[in-house]
Amino acid sequence: MTIRVAVAGATGKMGKLALRLIEEAPDLELHAALGRETPLSAIDGADVAFDVTHPAASADIVRHSLSIGVPIVVGTSGWSAPRISEIEAFRRELGEGAPAVLFVPNFSIGSVLGTAFAALAAKFFDSIEIVEAHHAGKVDSPSGTAVRTAELMTAARGERGPVAAPHADQRARGQLVGGIPIHSLRLSGVVAEQRVVLGGDGETLTIAHSTVSPSSYEAGILLALRRAPEAEGVTVGLDALLDLGISSDR
Numbered sequence: 101m102t103i104r105v106a107v108a109g110a111t112g113k114m115g116k117l118a119l120r121l122i123e124e125a126p127d128l129e130l131h132a133a134l135g136r137e138t139p140l141s142a143i144d145g146a147d148v149a150f151d152v153t154h155p156a157a158s159a160d161i162v163r164h165s166l167s168i169g170v171p172i173v174v175g176t177s178g179w180s181a182p183r184i185s186e187i188e189a190f191r192r193e194l195g196e197g198a199p200a201v202l203f204v205p206n207f208s209i210g211s212v213l214g215t216a217f218a219a220l221a222a223k224f225f226d227s228i229e230i231v232e233a234h235h236a237g238k239v240d241s242p243s244g245t246a247v248r249t250a251e252l253m254t255a256a257r258g259e260r261g262p263v264a265a266p267h268a269d270q271r272a273r274g275q276l277v278g279g280i281p282i283h284s285l286r287l288s289g290v291v292a293e294q295r296v297v298l299g300g301d302g303e304t305l306t307i308a309h310s311t312v313s314p315s316s317y318e319a320g321i322l323l324a325l326r327r328a329p330e331a332e333g334v335t336v337g338l339d340a341l342l343d344l345g346i347s348s349d350r
């Protein structure tokens with residue numbers, strides 16, 4: 101079966117990457133390539149929508165896609181847990197049979213594993229801080245990956261409770277997500293990096309991931325596009341589509 105894909109953000113870096121992958125894949129076909137000015141009705145009739153736009157535009161695209169019965173893969177950043185809850189409520193209003201949404205903070209397999217390892221380690225340490233670095237053109241901070249990592253680590257701590265983040269009221273201590281400080285660097289020469297540093301009694305553990313080329317996103321994009329038409333409900337994170345053998349409940 102051929103999966104017809106509508107790409108929102110088609111003029112951007114990720115959109116162009118998706119167009120190439122669709123062109124090369126025998127089981128995928130381009131339904132529509134949406135630019136900033138393209139009416140969202142161009143999505144109508146697709147088997148799956150793929151959103152890689154801007155945090156300010158993504159919610160309208162997701163809502164439109166759900167309203168017309170098209171499942172959607174969302175790669176755009178800025179989807180924190182409270183914003184995802186709003187989409188869950190919107191889907192419930194649409195009733196049974198509402199299409200699936202796959203929020204994917206990071207399509208890179210190494211990044212997904214790094215986040216899963218961080219969640220696994222979270223309850224064993226007193227202190228946790230995240231340092232993420234991205235290319236200078238990134239418009240949002242902290243990164244969606246860092247927010248997701250902090251949310252999963254906070255949830256995984258359970259009864260251990262929040263980490264110690266002394267002097268967190270000082271601006272240089274980063275932005276707190278779930279009590280975990282996130283420090284964002286925006287630099288020429290960088291694609292995307294994340295370093296989770298955990299501190300305990302007489303030791304630190306660092307979990308670091310680097311995307312050195314956008315090619316790291318390709319396998320994850322293809323996996324998400326192929327799974328979305330049969331998916332149900334709201335899924336967050338590519339880990340849900342992979343057999344990691346460890347749990348990272350949201």
Ligand SMILES: NC(=O)C1=CN([C@@H]2O[C@H](COP(=O)(O)OP(=O)(O)OC[C@H]3O[C@@H](n4cnc5c(N)ncnc54)[C@H](OP(=O)(O)O)[C@@H]3O)[C@@H](O)[C@H]2O)C=CC1
Nearest residue numbers: 109111112113114136152153154157175176177205206207
């Ligand atoms: N999940 C993941 O693994 C990854 C996610 N991302 C995220 O994907 C998103 C896109 O990244 P990237 O391709 O690098 O960014 P680009 O800036 O290269 O492209 C952004 C795209 O979104 C469009 N756009 C911008 N503003 C709006 C708007 N208000 N309404 C509709 N369309 C708009 C742009 O159109 P125009 O050309 O007209 O400006 C362009 O097509 C970002 O949120 C980024 O963080 C990026 C890499 C990996």
Ligand SMILES: O=C(O)C1=N[C@H](C(=O)O)C[C@H](O)C1
Nearest residue numbers: 177205206238243244245292
């Ligand atoms: O804007 C980017 O480039 C990226 N954005 C995503 C994020 O915010 O985490 C994913 C990846 O880090 C690249």
